[in-house]
Amino acid sequence: MIKAIGYAATSTTAPLAPFSFERRDPTPQDVHIEILYCGVCHSDLHQVKGDWGRTSYPCVPGHEIVGRVVSVGSAVTKFKAGDIAAVGCMVDSCRVCPSCAEGVEQYCEKGATFTYNAPDKHTGGVTYGGYANSIVVDESFTLKVPANLDLAGAAPLLCAGITTYSPLRHWKVGAGQKVAVVGLGGLGHMGVKFARAFGAHVVVLTTSEKKKADALALGAHEAVLSTSKEEMKAHRNSFHFILDTVSAPHDVNALLGLLKRDGTLCQVGLPSEPIPVGVFNLVGQRRQFAGSSIGGIAETQEMLDFCGQHNIVCDIEKIDIQQVNEAYERLVRSDVKYRFVIDMASLQKEAGAR
C-alpha cells in the first residue's frame, strides 16, 4: 500500500483537517499520480457537510485533479512516469451496461464509482478524493491535459468544465442560437466560455447587478438581472437553451417562460429540495425541463482537447490546503472568481500528519 496524506472531514460539523491514509498498490492497469492541483467544487462542501445525507466519514473530497504520473502498471499504455495526468468525478464504472458501452459512464446503470465517498471495489472501503498528495486510478478513468494549458486553471475543467460542456453539446448549442447561462459561479463561468466558443449568442442571468460586468468580461453578449421583471420580460420566448447552474432554491418557472418553443432548460446545479414546475409553462410551448450530470470519459477528453485548441481554462484563485476551510466559507458567500484550486505543494507543511 502507498502511504498518503490529505485533508478530511470526520463529521458534518468538523472542519477539514490533515488525515493519513493509504492508496492501493497499483494494479497492472493503474496509474499512480502525485497530485499537483485539485479544484474546490461546491459538491465537495455539500458532501462533507452531509447535505445530501449519504456521506461516509472520514471524507476526503476533491474530484478536479491534475498531477504528475509517478509510476504506471505494466498494462498501462496512455502514460509513463513524469507525464501530466488528470482525474475527474469518476474512477470506475461497471463497464458493461448500455451506458458504459456507449461511453456515458456517468449514467452507469450499476452506478459509477465516484472519486470520493463511493464504495471502493479495491479496498472495500470508500473512495478518497483529490485533497491529497497522491491517487491511484485505473488508466481507463484518467485523462490527458493538453500541454498548452495552465495546470491549476485546467483542474476545474474536470468537473465544472465537463458539467457545462456536456449538456451544451448534447442539446447541440451553436451558431444561430440564443443561450442563457443562469448563475455566474464555477459552473456558470465555464458555461459562458463554452457557449461562446460554440458560436451561440450568450446571455447571463444573474441576481447580482455587479456580476453583469463580469459576465460581459467573460464573453457573454448580454447580462440580465433575473430579479428584474422588466429585464426578464424582454427575453420571453427567446432562448433555444438555458443552462441553469444554480443549486439554491429558485424560480424555475420564470426561466421556463424565457424558452422558445421546443426549448430546453437543463439543470446542472443540484437543489436539494424538489422544484415546483408549472405544467402550463411546459405544455404551452412544448418546453422541456431536463438535467445533466458531468460527462463520460471520452467526452471529458474531447472537452480537454477542445480547451487546448481554444486556450480555455477556468478562472481560478489558488490557495494552500490550510486555507480550505476559509475557502468553504467564502464559497457559501459566492466570494470567488470563479473556482478555488488547492496547490497541493502546500501539503508538505503537514509533516506532522505523516
Added chain:
Amino acid sequence: MIKAIGYAATSTTAPLAPFSFERRDPTPQDVHIEILYCGVCHSDLHQVKGDWGRTSYPCVPGHEIVGRVVSVGSAVTKFKAGDIAAVGCMVDSCRVCPSCAEGVEQYCEKGATFTYNAPDKHTGGVTYGGYANSIVVDESFTLKVPANLDLAGAAPLLCAGITTYSPLRHWKVGAGQKVAVVGLGGLGHMGVKFARAFGAHVVVLTTSEKKKADALALGAHEAVLSTSKEEMKAHRNSFHFILDTVSAPHDVNALLGLLKRDGTLCQVGLPSEPIPVGVFNLVGQRRQFAGSSIGGIAETQEMLDFCGQHNIVCDIEKIDIQQVNEAYERLVRSDVKYRFVIDMASLQKEAGAR
C-alpha cells in the same frame, strides 16, 4: 348572421343550459357546419367552472366537433355542401409566426384562437364551441374525417386523439421501445391505442386495480398499479417515454424514476398547481420533464388519416345534450369509458330556446 342554439354556462356555478346566439355570416373562406356530434373533454369542465381563472361567460364549450357541411364560401376548395367536416381545439391563428409557418399552430406566438372562450377576431366577442347546432369556421382550420370511421367515435379524436398522437410522434415512439401511459381516461385510452399502433411495448400505469383489465383489453401489453411500490419498482429505469395524462396532483418523481437514461416524461394532463420535481431524478439519468399541447392542423389531419387506415376511434358513451350536467358529474368520478359524446340531434328538443 346565422341563428344558433347551444348549451352554455353563465357562471362558475351555473349548470349548462340552453343558450341562443349567432354565428357569423360565412366569409368566402368559411365553412358552415351543422354539428352532428361533439365530444365532452375534461377541459370543457375546467373551463366552465373557471378552474383556470380566465373564463368569459356565457361559455359554450366543446372542441371535438364532427358535422355536415351546410354551405361553403366561394373560395373554399376542401369541402362542398353535404360533406362531413371536423373541427378541433383551434379555429384560427396568426398564420405568419414561425410556429404557424411550420404548421404547429397550437404554439402560435400570438396565441392560437381556441374554439371556445377565446377572443373572436370576427365578432369582437369570444368564440363559442361545439355544444351547439352549428359552427362557422375558416376552411384552414377544418378537417376531413375518413369515410370508414364512426362519426360519434371520431369526434374525440379532435382533442383526445391529437393530444396523445402528437407527443408520441414528436418523441418518435415506435417499435423496440417501452412506453408508459399514465391514467386511463379519455386521453389515456387513446394514448394506449396509438402507442400500440406505433409498435411500442405499452404499459398502463393506473391507480385503479379494476382498470388493469380494461387497459389490457384496449391493447396494453401490461398494466401496473402505480400505488404499489413493488409493481413500480419492477419497471425502474425501463421506459423510453412516459405519456402522463393525469390532471390531478400526482407524484411525478415516482414516474421519472421509471425512465431510462435520456427518457422523456411528457405531461398532457394539466394539473392546475405546480408539480414538485426532484432535480436529482432528472440529472441522474439525463431525463426530461416535458409538456405537449394538442397538435397542428396538418398533424391533426395526419392523425385522422392514420385512424382511418388503422380503424381507430375513441371508445365512447353517446348522450343527449340534456344529460350533459350529469355527464360532468360522472366525469369528475372518472365514470365513463372513455369519452362522452353529445348526439346533437337531441338539441332539437330545445325548441323553446330558439
